[in-house]
Amino acid sequence: MSERSREDVIVGLVPAGSHVLDLGCGSGTLLARLMHERGCSGYGVELDDTKVLHGVRNGINVLQRNLEEGLSIFANDSFDVVLQLDSLQNLRNTAAMLRETARVGRIGIVSFPNFAHWPNRLSVLRGRMPVTKVLPYQWYDTPNIRVGTFADFEVLAGQCGLRILEAFGLHDGQVVRHAPNFFASTAVFKFERA
């Protein structure tokens, strides 16, 4: 299962025993794994009613909040790790969110669909917006309001005062380290405040 192996990669990035904030935690399966497998603690943030319910069922601390309203409820440096997996592209104010992530956590880990993945480029060359496993939406109904590339993020991270600790791509559950801006459907960055 590629979803599971994707999760494995993220789990491997989180130091054991970390206090974790998972922004857009969905049903909380990742946070539950971090708790059970790596002795982590922490909270998930989720807006969707059904996912919040699943979070409670999965035994995590889940907080129902709209991430667009920011992270003001969390104090400075209150987490070892802040996860923002496949939710950054849904938020309007990407730069503010990244700065906030770095404010509340020592380490940030984000992942998002890499628009520069070669099939996407091909699709645009052919004159159509890409519709793929990672970008499954039509252009007119996508929740991805901030579509960027692996290379774009490196620039934004610098502008937001972040130091990149680790950067790689993911495709079909496999880590892509060679030319990830071209070969990876998903970009993953681990960073801290510079």
Add this chain to the structure above:
Amino acid sequence: MASVGHVTPQSLHFSEPLALRSGASLSDYSLVYETYGQLNADRSNAVLVCHALNASHHVAGTYVGQARSEGWWDNMIGPGKPLDTDRFFVIGVNNPGSCFGSTGPMHPNPATGQPYGADFPVVTVEDWVNAQARLLDRLGIERLAAVMGGSLGGMQALSWTLQHPDRMNHALVIASAPNLSAQNIAFNEVARRAIITDPDFHGGHFYAHGVVPKRGLRVARMIGHITYLSDDSMEEKFGRALRSAELAYSTQEIEFQIESYLRYQGDKFSEYFDANTYLLITRALDYFDPARAHGNDLSAALAAAKAKFLVVSFTTDWRFSPLRSREIVKALLDNRRDVSYAEIDAPHGHDAFLLEDPRYLSIVRAYFERVAQEVRA
């Protein structure tokens, strides 16, 4: 889903005086309570349910021979319900100062032999929690699986975690607040003035005069009721609907259905609620403020809590708004306490915590399944 069926209130008498926050004490008092379900062998499955302003120990089930006598949280508590009485031993207790059975202002003051009336000592949320703790002592329950309450009941649940942090595993704080806002105190004050200025109030000693300050109680209830509903739900339920087809052009007759509804609610309330109790309970609401002793730092106040929390608010509740629940959540986060928070998108205002909303009830059910996992059968 099934009901707990017919229930019978029980009563326990306490002869040792209960020291109160005010410095006064309450001697020789009784607490009326109900229980549902079975206490397990290691006494670890008890859940205490704290009541709000106009409710009582009668949380679930019905009384024999009384139509529509369902407890106030009957949709929440019973066999197979979110708080499942097949798994938990549930306790509802009436607070001192109330008018539903536990010692209150209508009962004789041992010092005079006359009804307490206005002389009933001012009771606080903390005092109620201590009274409830004594009830648990007598029932042989050292530690609760959970303490739960909505609105003022949620304040008691929160206060439990601060006053007796080792006596529960979980706290469910629903549609509540860490203290009342100025606006909330203002509503309470209007209600109190309505009662106190009623000529039948007689300074709180109306029992001796054989009257009840019903006019004051009616107005108090009308004000309260407005604040329990959302603008939208009132609009949907009543809108500008008229009682009769033609306008009467009268300043004193009922024209709009909403007026008729409020008057009906006020009349009903004034038939059964005690005026002194209304004053006492609204004051307890006003006084509750655990942060006050910590330089108004709620995070410092909640550092004492050890329980795991479920905090729930409702989007259209403007009396105890989600903002207030988030303050509780933030203070718990600052202390790294286990907390889950659900903000239910419900149209019904503050009353939503008593109503049947599947999202709300599912969350509470899921949470209690977690609580149950920690309790041995």
